[in-house]
Amino acid sequence: MAPSPKVVKPARRRRFGKWFRDTGWRHVVAIVGSIFAIFPLVYVLSASLNANGTLTGSNQLFSSISLESYVRMLTNPQVPYAQWFLNTMIVALVTGFSMVFIGALAAYAFSRMRFSGRRVGLITIVVVQMFPQMLAVVAIFLMFSAISDWFPAIGLNTLSGLILIYLGGALGVNTYLMYGFFNTIPRELDEAAKIDGAGHARIFFTIILRLVAPILAVVGLLSFIGLINEYMIASVLLIDPEKQTLVVGLTKLVSNPRYADWSAFSAGAVMAAIPVVIVFLLLQKYIVGGLTAGATKG
Amino acid sequence: MTDTLQAETAEKTPTPRQRSAARIADAAGGRLRWVALKIALLAIVDAVALYAVFVLFLHNEWLVLTLVTAVTILVNWIYFSRRAIPAKYLTPGIILLVVFQIFTLTYTAYIGFTNYGTGHNGTKDQAIASLMRSSLVRVEDSPTFEVTVVERVGELGLLVTDPTDGEASLGTNQKPLEPVDATMEGGKAVAVDGWTSLTFAEVLGRSTEVEQLAVPYSSDPNDGAIRTQDGQKGYLYTSTLVYDADADTMTDTATGTVYTDTGEGAFTSESGEQLLPGWQVFVGFDNFVRAITDASIRGPLIAVTLWTFVFAIVSVASTFFLGLLLAMLFQNKRMRFKNGYRIMLILPYAFPAFLGALVWAGMMNKSFGFINQVLLGGAEIPWLTDPWMAKFSVLLVNLWLGFPYMFLVCMGALQGIPEEVNEAGVMDGASPWQIFRRIKLPLLLVTVAPILIASFAFNFNNFNLIYMLTGGGPRFEDATIPVGHTDLLISMVYKVAFTGQNRDYGLASAFTILIFIVVAVIAIISFRRTKALEELS
Numbered sequence: 122m123a124p125s126p127k128v129v130k131p132a133r134r135r136r137f138g139k140w141f142r143d144t145g146w147r148h149v150v151a152i153v154g155s156i157f158a159i160f161p162l163v164y165v166l167s168a169s170l171n172a173n174g175t176l177t178g179s180n181q182l183f184s185s186i187s188l189e190s191y192v193r194m195l196t197n198p199q200v201p202y203a204q205w206f207l208n209t210m211i212v213a214l215v216t217g218f219s220m221v222f223i224g225a226l227a228a229y230a231f232s233r234m235r236f237s238g239r240r241v242g243l244i245t246i247v248v249v250q251m252f253p254q255m256l257a258v259v260a261i262f263l264m265f266s267a268i269s270d271w272f273p274a275i276g277l278n279t280l281s282g283l284i285l286i287y288l289g290g291a292l293g294v295n296t297y298l299m300y301g302f303f304n305t306i307p308r309e310l311d312e313a314a315k316i317d318g319a320g321h322a323r324i325f326f327t328i329i330l331r332l333v334a335p336i337l338a339v340v341g342l343l344s345f346i347g348l349i350n351e352y353m354i355a356s357v358l359l360i361d362p363e364k365q366t367l368v369v370g371l372t373k374l375v376s377n378p379r380y381a382d383w384s385a386f387s388a389g390a391v392m393a394a395i396p397v398v399i400v401f402l403l404l405q406k407y408i409v410g411g412l413t414a415g416a417t418k419g
Numbered sequence: 420m421t422d423t424l425q426a427e428t429a430e431k432t433p434t435p436r437q438r439s440a441a442r443i444a445d446a447a448g449g450r451l452r453w454v455a456l457k458i459a460l461l462a463i464v465d466a467v468a469l470y471a472v473f474v475l476f477l478h479n480e481w482l483v484l485t486l487v488t489a490v491t492i493l494v495n496w497i498y499f500s501r502r503a504i505p506a507k508y509l510t511p512g513i514i515l516l517v518v519f520q521i522f523t524l525t526y527t528a529y530i531g532f533t534n535y536g537t538g539h540n541g542t543k544d545q546a547i548a549s550l551m552r553s554s555l556v557r558v559e560d561s562p563t564f565e566v567t568v569v570e571r572v573g574e575l576g577l578l579v580t581d582p583t584d585g586e587a588s589l590g591t592n593q594k595p596l597e598p599v600d601a602t603m604e605g606g607k608a609v610a611v612d613g614w615t616s617l618t619f620a621e622v623l624g625r626s627t628e629v630e631q632l633a634v635p636y637s638s639d640p641n642d643g644a645i646r647t648q649d650g651q652k653g654y655l656y657t658s659t660l661v662y663d664a665d666a667d668t669m670t671d672t673a674t675g676t677v678y679t680d681t682g683e684g685a686f687t688s689e690s691g692e693q694l695l696p697g698w699q700v701f702v703g704f705d706n707f708v709r710a711i712t713d714a715s716i717r718g719p720l721i722a723v724t725l726w727t728f729v730f731a732i733v734s735v736a737s738t739f740f741l742g743l744l745l746a747m748l749f750q751n752k753r754m755r756f757k758n759g760y761r762i763m764l765i766l767p768y769a770f771p772a773f774l775g776a777l778v779w780a781g782m783m784n785k786s787f788g789f790i791n792q793v794l795l796g797g798a799e800i801p802w803l804t805d806p807w808m809a810k811f812s813v814l815l816v817n818l819w820l821g822f823p824y825m826f827l828v829c830m831g832a833l834q835g836i837p838e839e840v841n842e843a844g845v846m847d848g849a850s851p852w853q854i855f856r857r858i859k860l861p862l863l864l865v866t867v868a869p870i871l872i873a874s875f876a877f878n879f880n881n882f883n884l885i886y887m888l889t890g891g892g893p894r895f896e897d898a899t900i901p902v903g904h905t906d907l908l909i910s911m912v913y914k915v916a917f918t919g920q921n922r923d924y925g926l927a928s929a930f931t932i933l934i935f936i937v938v939a940v941i942a943i944i945s946f947r948r949t950k951a952l953e954e955l956s
Binding site for chain 1: 450518521524527751753766778886924935938
């Protein structure tokens with residue numbers, strides 16, 4: 122196995138050179154890229170474990186390790202973090218599920234039925250979602266001010282109102298994505314079920330919904346992540362601190378970095394991010410599949 | 420095996436009659452369940468609608484009431500009819516889309532043509548009432564009214580006993596006094612049906628609300644209002660302003676100045692002084708004219724529009740090329756540790772973006788941030804406070820947020836390009852760079868073009884990044900609107916509407932209309948080029 126000592130050196134150098142030209146430089150770039158990608162995350166993790174509250178105090182990475190700032194974040198009576206977390210989960214889960222369901226209903230109709238106005242409907246869906254809802258934030262605010270006078274339960278400062286606003290976008294790009302996927306399910310399945318006497322509702326709920334589960338998961342997860350990040354409308358609609366979502370609350374918390382309790386914020390950020398990151402990493406195969414299906418389709 | 424199976428089936432095989440009976444029962448059972456579910460859901464919808472109609476009736480909102488009724492009838496028809504099957508699937512989404520997206524967009528367009536905003540956020544009647552209430556002074560030698568503070572669903576009212584004839588009447592901030600049948604106690608009205616009388620302790624607890632009560636004496640605002648300090652005794656207050664309904668003028672009795680309605684949504688004196696609050700009026704293209712002619716708005720508007728395009732284009736290009744570069748690294752089959760790198764590289768995509776932006780904002784802080792303090796050894800680089808550095812920082816952070824997505828997409832797209840392309844290129848003596856530039860990149864661009872367009876659209880309105888990282892700052896020094904060097908059009912709309920001393924909904928909506936037009940033009944052009952809509956069959 123071992124070559125004679127005389128030839129080792131030049132051969133190895135040549136081999137290293139070739140290795141570097143071939144794959145070595147790839148490792149260099151990948152390492153630099155990875156450092157760029159994870160360094161802010163390492164920083165926030167370190168800051169969250171450091172009990173010292175200020176921004177400067179967080180600069181020495183992992184100089185101290187304690188869970189004090191997590192406790193501080195969860196017990197500070199001025200910062201209803203647990204409530205924010207709960208609100209965010211309610212909004213993102215309820216909206217995410219409803220969005221997927223309403224979108225799937227529409228995608229089923231567009232994919233399986235032929236009716237007048239179908240093409241116009243599909244085009245409208247694609248075009249309307251070009252104009253993001255947040256552009257209409259002023260009108261949304263004024264509309265909900267009026268609704269507050271009539272129906273306080275869905276007016277300003279309510280999670281239900283926020284959910285309704287978000288659901289306005291349920292027929293959007295998601296439906297279009299699902300529509301493409303529904304089209305790949307063979308129609309023969311529906312027809313066979315129809316011959317057996319199943320109605321359209323039964324076909325939809327018991328056959329189609331199960332077969333399109335992968336795309337529903339992808340759309341649901343992407344909507345969920347998008348909803349967790351939505352600030353503009355949530356900040357306008359939700360006024361009381363205990364009604365707010367994580368994004369609104371945490372942003373206000375560090376609006377002045379000089380005085381902010383930076384390690385408590387970092388602890389809050391880590392607690393908010395970890396569930397999302399875990400779900401994402403677990404499902405990343407499907408997400409990548411969904412994204413690239415979209416990418417290679419057109 | 421087969422024998423036992425046959426035996427079992429033979430044993431259980433029902434007669435044809437039994438089988439058909441079972442099938443009918445099964446089908447009927449299933450259908451009944453569906454029908455029951457459908458009726459239950461529709462009953463909920465109808466109950467909610469009925470409640471809504473009732474509330475809207477109380478508020479005299481006839482237009483909305485009619486719409487709610489019409490939609491409810493339509494929904495019932497759709498779900499009970501045996502036809503209209505596609506509508507059964509589309510109705511929920513369409514109702515939500517129309518109410519919460521199409522209506523709000525249309526309403527935005529309307530607000531853009533009004534003066535809606537701070538000082539102009541109600542009707543003319545509300546403005547008159549509010550002006551008169553804000554300039555009330557107590558009438559000297561006015562009689563003392565015995566009053567009781569009453570409450571109904573959170574709204575306070577005054578139960579007033581007239582000192583001359585002892586008659587009781589009731590009114591609120593919005594509704595002038597009207598005679599009522601009240602329970603009297605020692606010549607003082609103390610309670611009335613439908614209202615709860617507040618105890619002394621409750622009055623003390625809500626003293627600010629009680630002090631703000633000003634119940635109009637009659638429907639003529641010039642008659643003044645009854646106010647109370649302690650919830651026991653009330654006095655007549657009249658306004659120093661006198662409203663003349665015939666001439667439509669406000670006169671200040673103290674100075675004698677006459678304010679007239681000049682059509683601008685506020686009473687204006689001859690010297691141009693306005694009484695605020697005013698009211699909401701249609702102002703046509705005033706907001707647009709102001710945006711174009713007022714130099715302190717036009718300058719920022721142009722700068723922000725240009726920056727929005729630069730930001731969106733550079734963001735798409737930088738994230739795409741970094742993502743592509745990393746994706747191409749992974750094409751090498753012999754490379755080890757690929758999965759590890761991949762997980763690390765997509766982590767920024769999994770981390771909620773708003774948190775990412777906030778963390779970067781902390782790290783880039785000029786005096787205390789990690790980058791200046793640790794990485795650069797105490798350098799005071801104004802990452803977020805210098806106009807040019809702030810723009811660079813925004814692009815850098817967006818690169819961090821956006822490249823993992825492009826990396827994933829490019830990996831998928833590269834796998835779709837067959838290996839033969841590469842081999843053919845090598846056979847023809849092309850260099851790797853030539854193969855990439857002339858063959859692979861064009862093939863790749865065809866597949867990722869829709870994603871690049873979507874990414875452009877997303878970044879064009881990337882409110883979160885700007886708002887969380889720089890807050891749009893550093894601010895333009897010569898602007899009258901609270902806008903800064905890194906603001907995008909969308910964050911400019913938000914700030915004009917919701918931050919600063921004056922909320923100018925009209926101007927913000929006018930900006931929104933401008934964005935609509937820009938987005939629509941981009942959408943039409945990009946659709947033409949990708950022919951995405953032609954695929955729809």
